[in-house]
Amino acid sequence: MVKAYSSDLYRFGYWLCSDHSIADDLVQETFLRAWKALDKLEDEKKAKSWLITILRRENARRFERKRFDLVDIEDMSIEDVHSPGPEQNMEQQQLHRAILHLESDYREPLLLQSIGGFKTSEIAQILKLNLNTVNTRLFRARDKLKKLYVKNNNSLKYVKNSFKA
Secondary structure, eight states: OHHHHHHHHHHHHHHHHOOHHHHHHHHHHHHHHHHHTGGGOOOGGGHHHHHHHHHHHHHHHHHHHOOOOOOOGGGOOOOOTTOSSHHHHHHHHHHHHHHHHSOHHHHHHHHHHHTTOOOHHHHHHHHTOOHHHHHHHHHHHHHHHHHHHHHHHSOOHHHHHHSOO
16 A cells, blocks of 8 residues: 555645655654554555545644644745746746635645546545535636636636646
8 A cells, every 4th residue: 555655645745734744744644544544444445535534634633733833825835846947837836826825625625636636526535525515616626726827827728737627
């Protein structure tokens, strides 16, 4: 399971906390808790969503234990070192900022679908929501993202290419 899911968990954890070391810790703690509760995994096909759920809970525990200093989200940016050029890098940063401006109710299902590759039914299970609620939130997230992106960039080109409708 570690080989199969660690990179997906790390990506999702990084999106939740925007810190490499915290994301590493979240993934490590997720696998530790999964190991201890491995007998509770009923269906191996649902291992990825089970692990994502553990990671989300572990991230929530992080806030229960410790109070973090507030950081202005406008100052945060993630540099994409794999972009072929500075223009695409700038577009990536703008898209990332637009996603961060979404409310968490909309951002989390969108990230689970686009980064985690989960189906809407799996997202509903992970977030413990009704399937229609997930579909509505995904639709609204994309709509809000387009409005934020157009407001800041006057271009829909990158948004259309980044997410499946």
